[in-house]
Amino acid sequence: MPLVLNEEQSMLKDAAKDFCTNNTPITQMRKLRDEQSTDGFDRDTWRQMVDLGWAGITIPEDFGGLGFGYMGLGVVMEECGRTLTCSPLLATAVAASAIVHGGSDDQKAGLLPQVAAGELLLALALEETPHHAPYGATASVEGSGDNVKVTGAKKFVLDGHVADKLVVVARSSGAAGDRDGLSLVLVDRDAAGVTVTRTIMADSRNAANIEFASAEGVLIGDAGKGADTLDQVLDTGRILLSAEMLGGLQECFERTIEYLKVREQFGVPIGSFQALKHRAAQMFCEVELSKSVVLEALSALDDASEDSAELASLAKARLNDTYNLVSSEGVQMHGGIGMTDEYEIGFFMKRSRVCEHTFGNSAFHRNRYGELQGY
Amino acid sequence: MAALEEFRSETRAWLEENCPASMREPESEATMIGGGKRQQYDDPNAKLWLDRMAERGWTAPMWPAEYGGGGLSKQEFMVLQDELIRVNARTPISGMGFSMIGPTLLDYGTEEQKREHLPKIISGELRWCQGYSEPNAGSDLASLQTKCEDKGDHFLVNGQKIWTSGAQYADWIFTLVRTEPQAPKHEGISFVLIDMDQPGVTVKPIKLISGNSPFCETFFDDARCEKYNLVGQLNRGWTVGKRLLQHERSSISGLNSGGRRGRYDNIGTLPEVAKQYVGLSQGKIADPVLRNAVTSNVMNQQAFSLTQKRAMEESEEGSTPTFATSLFKYYGSEIGKERLEIQLKAQGTQSLGWEGDMFSDNEKTLTRTWLRSKAGTIAGGSSEVQLNIIAKRVLGLPD
Structure with a gap:
């Protein structure tokens, strides 16, 4: 698995960088926040992203996508992370992977081309508690095939209030914590019995709490056998989000280093102080290691490697910790101005923490990594 | 790719035939071979394995073949590594000749220096150590004071080095010395190679907290250094020395x-x-x-x-x-x-x-x-x- 980008991937990354710098700078996120945008993202911008092909990067060519792989989407996510771009790209790609991995031929043929065309937004409805719990669903599903009903309450559904369809993790049998008995159900957001409440989070991005009261849906895969697909979906999410986090933490780090060079106190640039130099150099090391694990994990997804699970946990734990470190130090090293809303450095800290709690914090992933390795 | 796969199968076959069974046992600090005149080979297979690998230049796989190296490309080197790991082969030889002075001579040495020194590193005939730190020059290495005077047809070296790892087993020492005391500290330093087999060089091991003595003090009292063993220009040794440190750091x-x-x-x-x-x-x-x-x-x-x-x-x-x-x-x-x-x-x-x-x-x-x-x-x-x-x-x- 190569750890360097090929030419096509490099070109895609450059194009994404151009687009994000010009079309989705951080000022766009601030504007959406200040104007209390109902969608939480800009539909025109999203259309431009779709025109660039981004919505279909990981959708197979047979279903109208580019089939360009996760490394491709990863470099786009990285650039989106640098400018804290608001878009439904991640949430839709993650939920769509449930259909790619677990859906029937009809579902793939019916839904995936719409996803690639940017016409269908999706979201994964998994969590029920404040902590990531892949197998923790108590929401229930009754019935079989194309005629099931879901009842339960989901939290922290990324882009849940704008998604057209929801991939709901619900239980056909067993109890919370059991891997057996989990099912994946596709439910229309505007179906009867679905109540969506948008949650306003610190990072000004989109999430929702959603209640299902005998809401009608269709199964993705077999009833009670959804855990394998769910694992793949979550690892996809962990790795793609890690790619976004890699972009955010690099931008935050570079801005901080630049500030150390220009901010003067005691008549000298504060970056000349060894107390700050050493912390900056230590961060540099963590940033470099973070790049490597993200590249390796994206490669593993593309190769459908059996190491994907382990690498997803390796990447997510590291990116959680590094983004936390770099964004906290970013605010600290900027001093008072880092505490102001006017200055953008604090936005990275807010985003980092929401990312940290999405798809598993570091303790979760260290524990999982150990379990996968047999200790 | 086909050529690389051919290299892999040839390498695999050669290793199967030539890597002795006892050289496939786990290695430890005690089994490591550093070469040189004082090296003891408790297991004769260790010498056999070294000689076989050295003959192919595979003790220094990526060094040019003209100096006795393997002349392998990066891809071939990685294949060789894979195959060595596959049979669990021990490293036939390692040390500062391979990790530090060899690469530095390839960067900065004269043709004569390369032809003289590299083959003896590759074969394990001579072992090298490093004369950098001094009692008053640790992290502030450029303040080193070991004196090196021009005596016409040779240099004369006087001073003390410390933390010279493995000096008690080494045959040669690469050394940073002061050749221009009046110049600013980075600009009066030269990089020289000194034969330790002479009365002017004394080595004293230092016992460490681990109970072992991997480090030494090395004293120069009117030690002789031939002029053709100056690496790089006179008074420009800091550049050479820093390059060597990069090799050392990647090795560590x-x-x-x-x-x-x-x-x-x-x-x-x-x-x-x-x-x-x-x-x-x-x-x-x-x-x-x-x-x-x-x-x-x-x-x-x-x-x-x-x-x-x-x-x-x-x-x-x-x-x-x-x-x-x-x-x-x-x-x-x-x-x-x-x-x-x-x-x-x-x-x-x-x-x-x-x-x-x-x-x-x-x-x-x-x-x-x-x-x-x-x-x-x-x-x-x-x-x-x-x-x-x-x-x-x-x-x-x-x-």
């Missing part, structure tokens, strides 16, 4: 071997040891705090190895990437040190045995390895020096 951090060889083969892996000494509870290391520390260290180690691999792939020539060598030196030595601290916690009082039958060989080795590991973040430029270098050279932070 395991960069040259691609990080594939476990440095701690004989004391077990952290997860194994933790399971063995602490036990399992529901399939997990029973002490959750220890388990978190183990997992965290193993994960950092994996991320570090992937970064070594990435640096290899990114570098054109593949041998020693100049790209942030200090990162590897700093991070590699720090997590190595941390790993041993965690292993002490895992093995409890059985980790601190010094001698006697109450402790296994592995346990006693751990004690010494733990103490030895403390040098990793000091030697070759301390961690603090590495962070200074990263801040200045990589991040561009002001002085």
Whole structure:
């Protein structure tokens, strides 16, 4: 698995960088926040992203996508992370992977081309508690095939209030914590019995709490056998989000280093102080290691490697910790101005923490990594 | 690709035939071969294995064949590494000749110097050591004072070096000396090669906290150095010396071997040891705090190895990437040190045995390895020096 980008991937990354710098700078996120945008993202911008092909990067060519792989989407996510771009790209790609991995031929043929065309937004409805719990669903599903009903309450559904369809993790049998008995159900957001409440989070991005009261849906895969697909979906999410986090933490780090060079106190640039130099150099090391694990994990997804699970946990734990470190130090090293809303450095800290709690914090992933390795 | 696969199958066949069985046993510090006139070969297979590998130039696989090296491309080198690991082959020989002075001579040496010195490193005939630090020149290396005077047809060297690792086994020493006392400190230094087999060179081992004496003091009293053994220009030795430090740092951090060889083969892996000494509870290391520390260290180690691999792939020539060598030196030595601290916690009082039958060989080795590991973040430029270098050279932070 190569750890360097090929030419096509490099070109895609450059194009994404151009687009994000010009079309989705951080000022766009601030504007959406200040104007209390109902969608939480800009539909025109999203259309431009779709025109660039981004919505279909990981959708197979047979279903109208580019089939360009996760490394491709990863470099786009990285650039989106640098400018804290608001878009439904991640949430839709993650939920769509449930259909790619677990859906029937009809579902793939019916839904995936719409996803690639940017016409269908999706979201994964998994969590029920404040902590990531892949197998923790108590929401229930009754019935079989194309005629099931879901009842339960989901939290922290990324882009849940704008998604057209929801991939709901619900239980056909067993109890919370059991891997057996989990099912994946596709439910229309505007179906009867679905109540969506948008949650306003610190990072000004989109999430929702959603209640299902005998809401009608269709199964993705077999009833009670959804855990394998769910694992793949979550690892996809962990790795793609890690790619976004890699972009955010690099931008935050570079801005901080630049500030150390220009901010003067005691008549000298504060970056000349060894107390700050050493912390900056230590961060540099963590940033470099973070790049490597993200590249390796994206490669593993593309190769459908059996190491994907382990690498997803390796990447997510590291990116959680590094983004936390770099964004906290970013605010600290900027001093008072880092505490102001006017200055953008604090936005990275807010985003980092929401990312940290999405798809598993570091303790979760260290524990999982150990379990996968047999200790 | 076809040529590479052919190289792989030829290499595999050759190794099957030529790597002696006892050279496929796990290696430890005691079995490591450094070469030179004083090297003892307790196992004759060690000499046989060395000679066979040296004949193909595979003790220095990527050095040019004209000096006796293997002349392999980066891809071939990686194939060779894979195949060596596949048969569990021991490293036939290692040391500062390979990791430091050889690469530096390839960068800066004259044709004469390369032809004279490289073949003897490759064959294991001569062993090298490093004369850098002095009692008053540690992190501030450029303040070194060992005097080197021009005596017409030769140089005369007087002074003292310290922390000269392996000097008691070495035949030659590469040394930073002061050739222009009046110049600013970085501009009066030269890089010379000195034959240690002469009355003017005295070596005295220093006993360390680990109980071993891997380091020495080396004294020069009117030691003679031939003029053709000046590397680079007179008074421009700092440039050569810094380049060598980059090679040294990548070597310390395991960069040259691609990080594939476990440095701690004989004391077990952290997860194994933790399971063995602490036990399992529901399939997990029973002490959750220890388990978190183990997992965290193993994960950092994996991320570090992937970064070594990435640096290899990114570098054109593949041998020693100049790209942030200090990162590897700093991070590699720090997590190595941390790993041993965690292993002490895992093995409890059985980790601190010094001698006697109450402790296994592995346990006693751990004690010494733990103490030895403390040098990793000091030697070759301390961690603090590495962070200074990263801040200045990589991040561009002001002085």
